[in-house]
Amino acid sequence: MTPVVELDRVSHLFGARGGKGGTTAVADLDLTVRPGEFTTLLGPSGCGKTTTLRMIAGFLQPTSGRILLEGVDATRTPPEKRNIGMVFQSYALFPHMTLRDNVGYGLRTRKVASGEARRRAEEALALVGLAHLADRKPAELSGGQQQRVALARAVAIRPSVLLLDEPLSNLDAQLRVQMRRELLRVQRETGLTAVLVTHDQDEALELSDTMVILNEGRLEQQGSPRDVFPRPANRFVAEFLGYDNFPEVPGHGPVTVRPEHVRLLSEDAREDSGETGLDGTVGEVTFQGSNCLVEALIDGVEGPGSVLRVLHPGDDLRPGDPVRIALPHRHLVELPAREVTTA
Amino acid sequence: MILRRPFLSLLAAAAFVLMLGPVVILVGVAFTAGSTLAFPPEGLSLRWFRAALAYGPFIDSFGTSMLVAAVSTVIALALGVPATLALHRGHPRGRRIMENLFFAPIVVPELVLGLALFQQLMVGMRVTAVGALIVGHTVLLLPYTVRVVGASLALADARLEEAARGLGAGPVRTFFTVTLPVMAPGILSATILAFITSLNNVPLSLLLTGPGVATLPVEMLNYVQSSFDPVVAAVSVLLLALSVAVALATERLVGFTKVFGR
Numbered sequence: 001m002t003p004v005v006e007l008d009r010v011s012h013l014f015g016a017r018g019g020k021g022g023t024t025a026v027a028d029l030d031l032t033v034r035p036g037e038f039t040t041l042l043g044p045s046g047c048g049k050t051t052t053l054r055m056i057a058g059f060l061q062p063t064s065g066r067i068l069l070e071g072v073d074a075t076r077t078p079p080e081k082r083n084i085g086m087v088f089q090s091y092a093l094f095p096h097m098t099l100r101d102n103v104g105y106g107l108r109t110r111k112v113a114s115g116e117a118r119r120r121a122e123e124a125l126a127l128v129g130l131a132h133l134a135d136r137k138p139a140e141l142s143g144g145q146q147q148r149v150a151l152a153r154a155v156a157i158r159p160s161v162l163l164l165d166e167p168l169s170n171l172d173a174q175l176r177v178q179m180r181r182e183l184l185r186v187q188r189e190t191g192l193t194a195v196l197v198t199h200d201q202d203e204a205l206e207l208s209d210t211m212v213i214l215n216e217g218r219l220e221q222q223g224s225p226r227d228v229f230p231r232p233a234n235r236f237v238a239e240f241l242g243y244d245n246f247p248e249v250p251g252h253g254p255v256t257v258r259p260e261h262v263r264l265l266s267e268d269a270r271e272d273s274g275e276t277g278l279d280g281t282v283g284e285v286t287f288q289g290s291n292c293l294v295e296a297l298i299d300g301v302e303g304p305g306s307v308l309r310v311l312h313p314g315d316d317l318r319p320g321d322p323v324r325i326a327l328p329h330r331h332l333v334e335l336p337a338r339e340v341t342t343a
Numbered sequence: 344m345i346l347r348r349p350f351l352s353l354l355a356a357a358a359f360v361l362m363l364g365p366v367v368i369l370v371g372v373a374f375t376a377g378s379t380l381a382f383p384p385e386g387l388s389l390r391w392f393r394a395a396l397a398y399g400p401f402i403d404s405f406g407t408s409m410l411v412a413a414v415s416t417v418i419a420l421a422l423g424v425p426a427t428l429a430l431h432r433g434h435p436r437g438r439r440i441m442e443n444l445f446f447a448p449i450v451v452p453e454l455v456l457g458l459a460l461f462q463q464l465m466v467g468m469r470v471t472a473v474g475a476l477i478v479g480h481t482v483l484l485l486p487y488t489v490r491v492v493g494a495s496l497a498l499a500d501a502r503l504e505e506a507a508r509g510l511g512a513g514p515v516r517t518f519f520t521v522t523l524p525v526m527a528p529g530i531l532s533a534t535i536l537a538f539i540t541s542l543n544n545v546p547l548s549l550l551l552t553g554p555g556v557a558t559l560p561v562e563m564l565n566y567v568q569s570s571f572d573p574v575v576a577a578v579s580v581l582l583l584a585l586s587v588a589v590a591l592a593t594e595r596l597v598g599f600t601k602v603f604g605r
Contacts, residue, residue, distance in 0.1 A: 059505055079508040086509035092502035096524040105520075106510030157510060 002071040004161050004193040005033040005056055010065030012051050012217075025051040027217040028065070033161065033195055033210075038187055040196045040204040040211045044240070048217035049197045050165055056195065057163050058082050070160055080109070085154030085192070089166040091146045093138035099125060099149050100134040106157035124156035125149070127186060144175045151183065155190055162187065164196040168203065180206055201241055205229060213237050232256065235335055246335075247298060248305030249276060249327065254335040259311040261331035264296060264323045271326035282321040283307070292317065296325050366583070373576040380573055391577040401578055403555075404562035407473065411548075411558060412541035415480035419537055422481070423488030424530065428522070430489075431496040432504065445489045448482050456482065457550030465551070472553030479547050484537040491536060495529025535593045539586055 012026040026048040033039045041049035054060040055067060058079035067075045074082060085106075093102050104121035112120065125131045128148035138146055147167060154162055167183070168176045184207055187194050198204055204211045205225045212222040213236075221233040232238035235246065235256070243256040263275070264282075271277035283295035294312045298305075308325060317323065368382045376386030395401055426445065430438055448456065460479045464470040470478070503525060507517040548558040557565070559582070567575050 057505075057509060059508075078513075079505070080511045080513050082509075083511075084509055086506065088500075088502045088506060090500050090502055092500050092506040094503060094506070094521055094524075095499070096527075105507070105512070109511035109516065153506075153510070163509075 001035055003032045003068070004035050004037075004070060005031070005195065006068040006071075007031040007052070007056075008066040008068065010052070010055060010062045010067060012048070012055060012060060013063045024217050026055070026062075029214075029217070029219060031212060031219075031222075033193060035193055036191055037209040038184070038194045038196070038207055040198055040208040041214060042198055042201065042204040042211055042240075043214035043220075044199060046216070047214040049199075049214050051217075052214070053163055053165055053195060053197045056161070057084050057086050083157070083160045085157055085159030085162045087147075087150045087154050087162070087164045087167045089169055091138070091143075091150045091170075093146055093149055093153070095138055098135050098137060099130065099141075102138065102149060103153045103156050106153065110157065120156055121152075124152040127155065127189065128152045128182070144171055144179060147171065147179060148182070151186060155186060155192065158190075159192065162192045162194040164194060166197055166199070168198075169200075176200075176203075183207065213240065215240075230331075231333060233336075238333065238335065243333070244309045245307075246305065247308050247327075248301050248303075249278065249298075249332075250300075252276075252332075252334075253337055256333050256335055257308075257327055257331055259293070259309045261328060262296070262308055262310040263326040263328070264294060264310055264312050264317065265326055267322040267324055269324055271324065272328075274330065275326040275328050276332070278325040278327070280308070280323050280325045282317045282319055282323055285315075285317055285319060287315060296323055298325065369576055369583075370580055372573050373580040375573050375576075378572055380571060380576060391573040392581070394572075394574050395577040395581065398566075398574065400557075400562050400566075401559065404557045404559045407476070407556060408542055408559040411473065411476045411480055412538050415477050415484055415541055416534060416537040418477070418481045419484035419488045420530065420534060423485050423533070424492055424526070427489050427492045427496060431493060432501075432522075442489075442493075446486045449486050453483070453544075453546035454550065457547045460547075461550045465553070472551060472556035475551040475553075476548060476556075476558065479551050480541045480544065483544065483547055484541060487537050487540060488533045491533035492526055492529040495526050495532075499525045532593070535589055539589060542582075542586075 007029050010026060010029045010031075011024070014023045014025050029048075029052060031039075031052070041052055043049050051060060055062050056069075058074070058077060062075060065075075066073055069077075069082060094105065097105070100118065100121050103124050104117045107117035107120055108114075122131055122134060125134055128151055130145060130148055130152065133141065133145070138149065141149065147170075150167070164183070168179050171179060180203055183196075196203075196207060208225050210222060211225055211228055213220045213228070215236050221228055221237045228237070229241060232241055232243060235254070238246075238256040242258065244259050245257050245262070247255065247257070249255055263271075264280075265271065267279070279299045280296045281299060283297050285295075286293040290313070292312045292315050294310045294317055296308045296310055298308065310325075371382050371384050372380055373391060374387050374389070375381065375384030376388035376390065377384065423445075429435060430442055435441065457479060460475060460482075464475045464478060465472070503521050504517050507521045508514075512520065543560060544558070545560045545564060548561045549564070552558070552561055559578070563575055563578055
């Protein structure tokens with residue numbers, strides 16, 4: 001199948017006009033989005049994820065490289081000729097139009113007959129559960145409702161790809177989780193290909209078929225959440241996904257392990273056969289309700305490599321207690337020796 | 344409220360008295376039956392309104408004022424709206440400096456501006472008084488149109504145009520279906536503000552009058568220099584009524600546009 005979106009060594013330099021260098025926003029990025037897939041571009045602010053999305057949409061031109069949409073070179077195609085459905089973080093609903101007219105806008109530009117346009121606009125509104133508000137103006141809606149309208153507007157034109165620029169960041173935490181499900185449902189029901197930009201790892205994990213992790217304009221790792229999450233390719237990805245621990249384990253190279261995967265045993269207990277055991281001492285203990293976040297210091301190791309943050313069930317440990325630290329091998333992730341420096 | 348914040352209430356009351364007191368006195372004087380600018384009025388009559396409307400120079404200069412206000416407002420909008428668009432949507436280099444340059448006419452004393460225009464246009468290029476007035480007022484109004492229309496653009500979501508483009512609208516269609524409607528309330532406010540500013544201007548108009556051509560405020564100034572009867576008060580009330588009418592119309596129209604808006 002022809003990929004819906006293909007980036008071929010795409011770079012973007014900001015302020016590169018006039019022959020001067022400029023700053024690199026995206027560098028030599030290759031990306032393939034297959035039909036029906038949900039792809040997320042994940043990374044901290046300034047990693048180039050939004051720049052990448054805006055290049056796919058046609059709002060920005062690559063400094064070098066090619067962008068193919070449905071197999072056709074669209075590098076120089078203006079946005080209005082790309083058949084994209086864009087959802088903005090700020091919603092960008094037209095304030096002077098009713099919801100029906102907002103959602104129908106892309107159908108009118110496509111010269112869809114007015115009766116048909118009206119029907120399809122209402123259908124799209126129904127898809128996000130807002131058909132009953134079709135005659136309202138955007139200002140009369142809550143943020144969550146506005147975001148649904150923005151989604152309906154993008155979906156109504158049956159785009160070849162749905163582009164979502166941090167669509168949930170302006171919503172409060174509870175609503176965000178709810179809208180995530182909604183987004184996934186709409187994408188599944190319409191069968192649309194989607195590319196979503198986010199800095200929220202939970203969002204990426206929950207939504208993605210493929211997650212693409214970017215840092216400083218470069219690809220760090222890509223794959224399905226089930227592949228990427230348990231096996232971060234380097235320290236940057238590990239840190240970004242919440243691997244808090246980068247301990248110096250005698251006999252190992254650089255490794256990382258999640259706080260919930262380390263076990264703290266009493267000092268005379270023995271670890272299981274699939275685990276590496278280390279002697280340690282309890283440092284700070286933070287009570288978190290169902291768990292305690294315990295800092296365990298590896299005996300005989302100095303510096304930051306001596307600290308392991310552990311999510312420990314129960315509240316039986318106190319600072320200064322001697323403990324046995326058990327690191328399960330299957331959760332110990334080896335990292336490449338040459339570290340990618342993180343700013 | 345009054346009990347809870349006595350000091351603030353007192354200040355507010357004082358401000359109202361300061362603002363409205365002179366207006367009340369002016370209106371009172373205009374309706375006087377006597378022949379001096381005295382308050383309280385000696386009886387009520389409309390004689391000074393009749394006198395004002397019978398005084399040729401007032402009628403002529405009112406015509407000039409309306410013409411100058413209308414034409415210079417239109418020109419200021421025609422120049423100001425594209426300039427604002429370029430400033431807010433074109434992301435030019437040195438945007439701040441350019442924006443401030445547009446406000447220069449507010450900072451330069453109007454008399455200086457008037458004198459300069461008088462020298463260049465009327466003496467140097469033999470432009471007529473009406474022509475010079477229109478040029479001068481256009482310069483005066485440009486900062487208002489740029490700022491007020493700019494405010495409506497600055498408040499609007501900068502991604503609206505991109506949203507339209509993404510939905511398949513070309514640049515022209517985007518402008519007419521999205522940018523222009525979003526700017527419309529700002530353009531309306533700018534029109535009214537500019538019109539009233541032009542209508543009430545004295546310092547600039549004072550220097551750009553010619554033989555037999557003056558704006559109404561300048562004509563009023565001339566009148567009070569020679570005679571001191573309530574005719575001027577009557578004219579002022581008429582001008583006031585016009586401004587209030589315009590303001591009320593604005594309220595209706597802006598209230599109307601709010602239905603569309605944010």
